[in-house]
Amino acid sequence: MTHATVAGAHRHAPPQGFLRKHVFSLDHKVIGKQYLDLALVAVCTGMILSWLMRFHLAWPETPIPGLAKLSPNGAAGGVITPEYYLSLMTMHGTIMVFFVLTTAPFAGFGNYFLPIQVGAEDMAFPRINMMSFWVTLVAFLVLISAFVVGDGPPLSGWTAYAPLSAVGKDAGPGQGVGQTLWAVSITLFCVAQLLGALNFVTTTLDLRTKGMSLARMPYSTWAWFITSVIGLIAFAVLMPACILLILDRVAGTSFFIPAGLVISDRLQPHAGGSPLLWQHLFWFFGHPEVYIAILPGFGIISHILPVFARKPLLGPRVMIACLVAIAFLSYTVWGHHMFLSGMNPFSATLFSVPTLVITIPATIVTLLWIGTIYGARLRFTTPALFCLGFVSVFVSGGISGFFLAQPSIDTYLHGTYFVVGHFHFVMGVAAMFGIFAATYFWAPKMFGRMMNETLGKWHFWLTFIGVYCVFMPMHYLGLAGNVRRYSAFTDDYLKPLIPLHRFITVAALFTGAAQLIFLFNLIRSRFRGPQAPDNPWEATSLEWSTTSPPPFDNFGGRPPVVERGPNEYGIGSGARGVDYGMQAAAARVSAR
Amino acid sequence: MTTVASPPAQPPGPPTPAAPPVVEQPRPRPAQTGVWIAIAAISMTFAALTSAMVVRGSAAADWRHFRLPPILYLNTALLLASSAVLEAGRRRVAAHLVWVTLGLGLVFVVGQVVAWRQLVAQGLFLATSPSSAFFYVFTALHGLHVLGGLGGLGYVLRRFDAAGPAPVPALGAAALYWHFMDVLWLCVLVLLVLRV
Amino acid sequence: MGKLFAVVVTIITVVSTAIFIAHTWWLPPDISAHGHAIDRQLSETMISSGVLFVLSQLALALFAWRFGDREDGRRVKPFPGGATPMVVFAAVLVGAEILTLTLVGAKVWAGVFQTPPDPNSLQIDVQAEQFxxxxRYPGPDGRFGATHPELINEASENFFGLDPARDTSARDDIVVPTLTIPLNRPIALTLRAKDVNHAFYVPELRIQQDFVPGLTIPLHFTATQTGRYEIVCTQLCGLGHYNMRAYIEVLPQAQFDQWLKDKAAQQ
Incomplete structure (x- = not known):
């Protein structure tokens, strides 16, 4: 495969100057790190918002010190108003789903490692790649600006159901400027991710190094590849939907707003739109988005688990087949978010079948991981622990899907904390565990420094126990009929549940505090950690054949020649000698 | 294939499963691939809008039919002609034909704006009726993509000016995208003719 | 470390499951004619998925306990039989489970949402608004007056936009903020929204349905226990969402008739 080398040789001279090197860099590795840094800022913001919400839910009357300064309107005297609670919730959901769960595992790690894992020097279109990051950043800033511009952030949830999201200021504070900023931000985000996914797919298809057949690609690369295919379709649908939403808001059209709405005593000047149209368009994107968040995690776990099990992944081909099946099925299930939305009840049954069928590949994937551990020689490093934790929380979150996939049971559980517990486990916590595993695993490669194992293990144990204390009780709340998106529980039947809410809040504050250990470890090791060897974990894929961190063009101008698949663990005599086979001989990289 | 001395590179042990011989693969053309993928994504966007149009059309009885501005057909002819010119330019690797395409493309965009002004003159604004709303959305979104294509052509022309070999792959990719703009426009036009 | 992981996962599994089994937090008693089917479906799903949950977590714990690296030169062991038997087993097991759940569940769902209401149902109109x-009951004439959104006026309590001046059937319509219904009589609600999406959720009735502005959505049920229960809104509808609720009052038929008569007299 000569193209990457020949064309690349003169295309890619290392950039000079600080701006070109670290800010407006075309290097996929820098862009990947920029995405990860953005995700880090976003996740801290999102987590602080969740703390505020959890605190308010447990002690609604108690003022939060300093909050009044941040938002004089939303939290006069430090006590969050009901509408400000909804704003915080909307921003929490939007930030987490778009700017953390999409950017970190997919855009961040994918950008950094996909080209290296296929043996390329860079992405196929570095300029487009850079644009993708900067548009994402602008989208994030636009979203965050809703906190300070106008009457505050929108309050219609991350799903922005029309007509609440479409009618403008009459629907409440934040539904004016704030909601428009939201829609603009998401439109930009869609464009950015489309550009990114375009790069991922092209790079995987065209820039694989010699010997890197599709079958020899690491599972993480496979997952990023499949995820970008999902993303190409999903974001291509959400983008026009958001454009229509913006037009309804600012240009007076009626795509989603029906006739005769009286809001704040004002007959709305719209007619004929369909609120369900927004829901269909949104969830056609929204459900695949769940897999955009979690499939990279699948790939990362499948990539990392064999390294520490010292054993090949069980059923590699089955794993890929399951990922493809999940990706395909993810486009047939969006209606399960709309069982009770007023659409034809018959279609609920139609949507419930593929939703349940998707549990088959998901179950198989889980069993493949568990089967991989069987007979292994597990090395309990921090990334390995997060892999095991991932499997556990994914099972816990996946199981509750059985309930929600059935319209008859959803009749009761829809709109309760059961749903909140379900999706936080399965796409929030599980995806975060994937991100943590990836961070501890790849930090040595990315920064050339090892992270501290002791701190890492403390971080794992506190987080693992913490998330169960936070999200498992939410299932109990849901069974008791506790509805979600409530800023206070004034209803008679909800009052007895407040102690359980307090327990969750305390657990959430502790779990959140445990993340400070991670943050400290991450920042300290980036500068002070011990020097990382090229292949500290004795792994096989191409990123471990180059230096830590890799040079500008990844392999020092000598693209690796791949000789075998990524799954060569547990070979050899089993004595203390070498028990694995690298995908390619280590490249000689002179410049460090 | 160099086996550089590196400890864990070549472990002893059972032979690895017989690796399929590395077949000499055709030279990949990332630009071409990228455009095909973009075509898939853009088609998805327009498919989503089309389904939105169908759903919205049946949601209420406020669909107002109107006659499309006739200049659209002239624009269509222009766009098709530009594509033909570009195809000739691609085969001959001729920069001046790309310039002609660029010009025709610009005229097309201007023509679309004229079509909008004609509709506005008839009192059909964005918010007048769902039919006019979809008309503006479809034509604007297509126009934006055409502008993107013009940017691509400009990039190709800059590469023509630069030293070095003619940008054949880039030209091929730009032509592919440009032809797709034709196909997309024809689909949009048929849709508009049928439903608006 | 593997043993610690195994112990922690086991404790988490046992405690979580025990709380489910003990029904420490559970559904409120069912007061509807159809609810027992939903409850049974929920229990069956709880058992079958609970078994899957416990088995997978314990397998994970067991393997983490057993297969740590002890530096003893032991060779890794492949999973017995490889992936194929396990995949087939999982596909058949989960496939059978979802087939059963779908067949039974679809019937339960159809029983609630896909059957027409009893023709003798009591017709009640529901208008949801912020917050x-x-x-609305049709009154003695048995007919609902037409609604006009432009006439909706909170101040004069014309929540439905009725036009009693010109519309005779609207004059005797009874509009109340509490849903009062007779025991054991099929109820057919017609849901409309004035402004944004809302939802009608009564946990005890095992029923939940969105209101969508622009759509008229039917909903029917039969209450089998007297008492006063809360109706809550479960669709995010704006700033006062948390405070959007009403009560449903289930009365014996005689009491209900008297209530209706009193209300009609007040019109």
Whole structure:
């Protein structure tokens, strides 16, 4: 495969100057790190918002010190108003789903490692790649600006159901400027991710190094590849939907707003739109988005688990087949978010079948991981622990899907904390565990420094126990009929549940505090950690054949020649000698 | 294939499963691939809008039919002609034909704006009726993509000016995208003719 | 470390499951004619998925306990039989489970949402708005007056936009903020929204349905226990969402008739 080398040789001279090197860099590795840094800022913001919400839910009357300064309107005297609670919730959901769960595992790690894992020097279109990051950043800033511009952030949830999201200021504070900023931000985000996914797919298809057949690609690369295919379709649908939403808001059209709405005593000047149209368009994107968040995690776990099990992944081909099946099925299930939305009840049954069928590949994937551990020689490093934790929380979150996939049971559980517990486990916590595993695993490669194992293990144990204390009780709340998106529980039947809410809040504050250990470890090791060897974990894929961190063009101008698949663990005599086979001989990289 | 001395590179042990011989693969053309993928994504966007149009059309009885501005057909002819010119330019690797395409493309965009002004003159604004709303959305979104294509052509022309070999792959990719703009426009036009 | 992981996962599994089994937090008692089917479906799903949950977590714990690296030169062991038997086993097991759940569940769902209401149902109109529910009974003439959105006026309590001046059937319509219904009589609600999406959720009735502005959505049920229960809104509807609720009052038929008569007299 000569193209990457020949064309690349003169295309890619290392950039000079600080701006070109670290800010407006075309290097996929820098862009990947920029995405990860953005995700880090976003996740801290999102987590602080969740703390505020959890605190308010447990002690609604108690003022939060300093909050009044941040938002004089939303939290006069430090006590969050009901509408400000909804704003915080909307921003929490939007930030987490778009700017953390999409950017970190997919855009961040994918950008950094996909080209290296296929043996390329860079992405196929570095300029487009850079644009993708900067548009994402602008989208994030636009979203965050809703906190300070106008009457505050929108309050219609991350799903922005029309007509609440479409009618403008009459629907409440934040539904004016704030909601428009939201829609603009998401439109930009869609464009950015489309550009990114375009790069991922092209790079995987065209820039694989010699010997890197599709079958020899690491599972993480496979997952990023499949995820970008999902993303190409999903974001291509959400983008026009958001454009229509913006037009309804600012240009007076009626795509989603029906006739005769009286809001704040004002007959709305719209007619004929369909609120369900927004829901269909949104969830056609929204459900695949769940897999955009979690499939990279699948790939990362499948990539990392064999390294520490010292054993090949069980059923590699089955794993890929399951990922493809999940990706395909993810486009047939969006209606399960709309069982009770007023659409034809018959279609609920139609949507419930593929939703349940998707549990088959998901179950198989889980069993493949568990089967991989069987007979292994597990090395309990921090990334390995997060892999095991991932499997556990994914099972816990996946199981509750059985309930929600059935319209008859959803009749009761829809709109309760059961749903909140379900999706936080399965796409929030599980995806975060994937991100943590990836961070501890790849930090040595990315920064050339090892992270501290002791701190890492403390971080794992506190987080693992913490998330169960936070999200498992939410299932109990849901069974008791506790509805979600409530800023206070004034209803008679909800009052007895407040102690359980307090327990969750305390657990959430502790779990959140445990993340400070991670943050400290991450920042300290980036500068002070011990020097990382090229292949500290004795792994096989191409990123471990180059230096830590890799040079500008990844392999020092000598693209690796791949000789075998990524799954060569547990070979050899089993004595203390070498028990694995690298995908390619280590490249000689002179410049460090 | 160099086996550089590196400890864990070549472990002893059972032979690895017989690796399929590395077949000499055709030279990949990332630009071409990228455009095909973009075509898939853009088609998805327009498919989503089309389904939105169908759903919205049946949601209420406020669909107002109107006659499309006739200049659209002239624009269509222009766009098709530009594509033909570009195809000739691609085969001959001729920069001046790309310039002609660029010009025709610009005229097309201007023509679309004229079509909008004609509709506005008839009192059909964005918010007048769902039919006019979809008309503006479809034509604007297509126009934006055409502008993107013009940017691509400009990039190709800059590469023509630069030293070095003619940008054949880039030209091929730009032509592919440009032809797709034709196909997309024809689909949009048929849709508009049928439903608006 | 593997043993610690195994112990922690086991404790988490046992405690979580025990709380489910003990029904420490559970559904409120069912007061509807159809609810027992939903409850049974929920229990069956709880058992079958609970078994899967416990088995997978314990397998994970067991393997983490057993297969740590002890530096003893032991060779890794492949999973017995490889992936194929396990995949087939999982596909058949989960496939059978979802087939059963779908067949039974679809029937339960159809029983609630896909059957027409009993022709003798009591017809009640429901209007949801930010942030209240209003219920309208047809009054002695048995007919609902037409609604006009432009006439909706909170101040004069014309929540439905009725036009009693010109519309005779609207004059005797009874509009109340509490849903009062007779025991054991099929109820057919017609849901409309004045402004944005809302939802009608009564946990005890095992029923939940969105209101969508622009759509008229039917909902029917039969209450089998007297008492007063809360109706809550479960669709994010704006700033006062948390405060959007009403009560449903289930009365014996005789009491209900008297209530209706009193209300009609007040019109």
């Amino acid at each position: 209240a529910f209003y219920f």
